[in-house]
Amino acid sequence: MTQQGVRWTADQVLALAPDAASRRAGGRLGTAGPWSEVGSSDEGAVWGLCKGSGSEPYQTVVDISDLSGPAYKCGCPSRKFPCKHALGLLLLWAGDDDVVAGAKAPDWAERWIAGRRERAEEKRTAGSTGSAAGTADPEAARRRAEQRAGRITAGATELEQRLTDLLRGGLAGAEQTGYELWEETAARMVDAQASGLASRVRELGTIPSSGSGWPVRLLEECALLHLLDQGWLRREQLPDGLAATVRARVGLSASADGPAVRDRWLVLSQYDTADARLTTRRIWLYGAQTERAVLLLSYGAAGRAPEPALPVGLALDAEVSAYPGAGQQRAALGRQFAPPIPTELRPKGMTTSQAAGRYGEALRDDPWLESVPVTLDQVVPVPDGDHWQLADADGDTALPLTPAAGNRPGLWRLVALSGGAPVKVFGECGHRGFTPLTAWPAGPGPAVPLC
Numbered sequence: 001m002t003q004q005g006v007r008w009t010a011d012q013v014l015a016l017a018p019d020a021a022s023r024r025a026g027g028r029l030g031t032a033g034p035w036s037e038v039g040s041s042d043e044g045a046v047w048g049l050c051k052g053s054g055s056e057p058y059q060t061v062v063d064i065s066d067l068s069g070p071a072y073k074c075g076c077p078s079r080k081f082p083c084k085h086a087l088g089l090l091l092l093w094a095g096d097d098d099v100v101a102g103a104k105a106p107d108w109a110e111r112w113i114a115g116r117r118e119r120a121e122e123k124r125t126a127g128s129t130g131s132a133a134g135t136a137d138p139e140a141a142r143r144r145a146e147q148r149a150g151r152i153t154a155g156a157t158e159l160e161q162r163l164t165d166l167l168r169g170g171l172a173g174a175e176q177t178g179y180e181l182w183e184e185t186a187a188r189m190v191d192a193q194a195s196g197l198a199s200r201v202r203e204l205g206t207i208p209s210s211g212s213g214w215p216v217r218l219l220e221e222c223a224l225l226h227l228l229d230q231g232w233l234r235r236e237q238l239p240d241g242l243a244a245t246v247r248a249r250v251g252l253s254a255s256a257d258g259p260a261v262r263d264r265w266l267v268l269s270q271y272d273t274a275d276a277r278l279t280t281r282r283i284w285l286y287g288a289q290t291e292r293a294v295l296l297l298s299y300g301a302a303g304r305a306p307e308p309a310l311p312v313g314l315a316l317d318a319e320v321s322a323y324p325g326a327g328q329q330r331a332a333l334g335r336q337f338a339p340p341i342p343t344e345l346r347p348k349g350m351t352t353s354q355a356a357g358r359y360g361e362a363l364r365d366d367p368w369l370e371s372v373p374v375t376l377d378q379v380v381p382v383p384d385g386d387h388w389q390l391a392d393a394d395g396d397t398a399l400p401l402t403p404a405a406g407n408r409p410g411l412w413r414l415v416a417l418s419g420g421a422p423v424k425v426f427g428e429c430g431h432r433g434f435t436p437l438t439a440w441p442a443g444p445g446p447a448v449p450l451c
Helices: 010-014 020-028 084-095 107-134 138-169 171-177 179-191 195-209 214-233 240-250 352-365 409-418
Strands: 035-041 045-050 058-063 071-074 261-274 278-287 293-301 314-322 331-336 371-384 387-392 398-400 423-430 433-440
Touching: 010 020, 010 084, 020 084, 035 084, 045 084, 045 107, 058 084, 058 107, 071 084, 138 171, 138 179, 138 195, 138 214, 171 179, 171 195, 171 214, 179 195, 195 214, 195 240, 214 240, 240 352, 261 423, 261 433, 293 314, 293 331, 352 371, 352 387, 352 398, 352 423, 371 398, 371 409, 371 433, 398 433, 409 423, 409 433
Parallel strands: none
Antiparallel strands: 035 045, 045 058, 058 071, 261 278, 261 314, 278 293, 314 331, 371 387, 371 423, 387 398, 423 433
C-alpha cells in the first residue's frame, strides 16, 4: 500500500490517537473479529466495515497518500479524529498482510477518496493563486505593517511602565494583586496586536501562586520580558537576525522565506499542548543529509486537532523552508515528493554535557529560548532522589529530567526500554532540564514515542 509496500508499526498508528481513551478503544478494534470487506490499495487507502451497536456496520476509510498526514472518514458519530474505528482499521492493516490485502475499493470508499483528493488539489491551486494575489498591493501592506508596529510600540511602552511599577512597589505585592491585573495587562497587549507579549504577561500572572521560590522566578521572567520590550523599542539598532527573532517573539508573524532544503526527513516526535483557546502541535524533523532538526508548528481551534499528523518513525522526502530569526529551528513544510514511509534512520547523538553546551550557545542568538532539540547517545535513566535524570553511560555527567517529564507515563516506557542499558533519546533540553520525547533501544528496533 504505501511506497514500496511498507506498512506502519502499531506504535506509529497509535501515535495518531487524539487521547489515551482512543488508544485503548482503537487497540480493542485492531483484530479481524468486528471487521468485514477490508482492503487496501497501492495508492495509499485502507477501508473496511466495522460492526457497531447499530444494525448497519460503520463504513471506515483512511487515506494515507496525503503527504501532510492521514485523512479519515467513518460513519460513526464520534467527533474525534481519528476515531477508534479508524485506529482499529489501521492497526489491523499494520499487523497482518493477509487480512488487509490489496483490492479494488468499494464505491462508497472510492467516492470519498476521489473527492478529497480533488479538493486537496483545488486547495493547493487556490493557495498558490492567493499567494500571488497577496503581493498585488505592496504599498497597502507596508502601511498596515507600519500601523501594527506603532500599536506594538505603544503596548511595549505601557508594559515597561507596568514592570517599573511592580519593581518599585516590591515583588511581594504581586501576590496580593491577584491574576486579574495580569490578565487585564495581557488583554491590553492583545489590543496592541502583540500576542507574544500577551502570552508572557499571562505566564507572569501564574508565578506568584507557583510555590516556594516564586519571587526569584518572577524576577527572572520580568527581566526577560523587559529585555524583549527593549529589543522591540530598539529593534533598528539590532543585527538583522536578532531583530527578526525579536519580531517573532513579540508576535509578528512572518513567512518562511528561507531557501527550500530538500532532504529525507525523519519524524522525531509529535505532541500537542492545549489551553482554552488553542491546540498547538509540535513536530520535530531530522534531516538525514543536513543533520539538522527543524520544528513544524501548527494550530487548531480548541477541541480540534491541528494538521498535519506525522507518526514518529516515518521519513518523508520533502523540502522545508526556515522562518527568519537568529537561531530559529521553526520551518514550514513545502513540496513533498513521496508519502511518509517507515525508516531505520536514527539521528546522531551527543553527550549530556554537549547538550547543555548547545543550549547555552543557542541562548546567545535567542535569550528567550526555552529549549533546543537534542539527541542524547548512550544514556541511562536513573533515579535521583524524588526525581530522574539521564546519565552518560561512559561518563560522569547527567541531565535532570524536567518535573513535568517525571510525571508522564513516557518515563516508565523509557525505563522499561532501557532496562538499565544505554539507549538513544531525543528530546528538548532547556533551563528546566531535559524532556524526553522519543527513544531507541541499543540494538535494532523502531522508535518508541514517549509523549
